Amino acid sequence: MPDLSSLFVTRLYRAPLGEHGPAIDQPELEATCYSIAEDDEAGQEWCEENGYPGYTSYASLTDLAWRMPIFADLVKSLDAHVAAFSEELCFDLGEGRLELEDLWINILPEGGSHSGHLHPHSVISGTTYVAMPKGTSAIKFEDPRFPMMMAAPPRRKDAADELKTFRYVAPEVGEVLLWESWLRHEVPMNLAEEERISVSFNYKWV
Template sequence: MSQISSLFVTRLYQAALSEHGKPIDAAELEASCWSIAQDDEAGQEWCDENGFPGYTSYASLTDLPYRFPIFKDLVKVLNKHVKAFAQDLNFNLDGRKLKLEDIWINILPPGGIHTGHIHPHSVISGTTYLAVPKGASAIKFEDPRLAMMMAAPARTKDARAEMRTFHYVTPEPGEVLLWESWLRHEVPLNMAEAERISVSFNYNWG
């Protein structure tokens, strides 16, 4: 009897941030993001110079958990989610832990996009969401084999989720998504009438 197996599975972790650890005050965290964005002149300049829509602290502030206690609390919770995901991935960490490498704010305005990219030199990347207004962009993940599908036909419209070339996730505020850092992803055009606010992060090993 014939048998078809799934090989080399790509895992995506999705959970409520509150599922592990102390609940985070979402209103305080969002207010902190706005306050940082308004005060971070270096970050504003970087966004203007690089044509980055809205605001990100990625290139300007590398010590958010030390500056704001709410981010320190957030990292404690994220550590537990990342640990759970690493266990699911069957990582052999050889007695070491995955550690936060960087964490940054994203405020994406109406009409803004984040083009496709990966997170080199990291192991697990992710985002937690603070504001996802109606019509805001889903996050789009790309099949990592896409560049090698030179002659493959397109998938049918009703293809199973794991067989599709692209996978879209529309997160809820208070959720966290985790994926392996080599997985290419993007945020399509924000069609909402308000900003989409999130906090992204990378974890490395060693």
């Protein structure tokens, strides 16, 4: 019998947000996201000028944790999750640490999508989910080797999850997902009538 093993595993961390750090009231977090979006004229203008569907605070606000106490609590919880994931990844941080680099709101309307991308210059990226209406899009992850599979045939539909070229993960409200920032991902079109709300973030090594 051949000896098969897996090389260079790509980890995805998934956990309830409240598992570490202070509890987050999800309805309050949702209301706060809408309140910030309504007041953020610079963010609204950036979204309109760049053809961005819905709303994001990515290009306009860098101080959410200072503006709203619930975001300060959210950061405390995320810090703990990232520390746990770092341990699972066996990172040797030396005298350094992983520190929040940026944190932003995403409100994706019906028909909106986020095209494939990665987060350069960061170490760990992730998202916590605030509103996931029935029928809304999952997050899609791409095998990081995909650009080098020039002559490879496609995988069968019944292939094991770890062998698939793309993986779709449908998170629930109150969950957090973490991955290494080089992992390419996207959000396919939101087919739900209601808005899909999430808060995304990056951590850097300092």
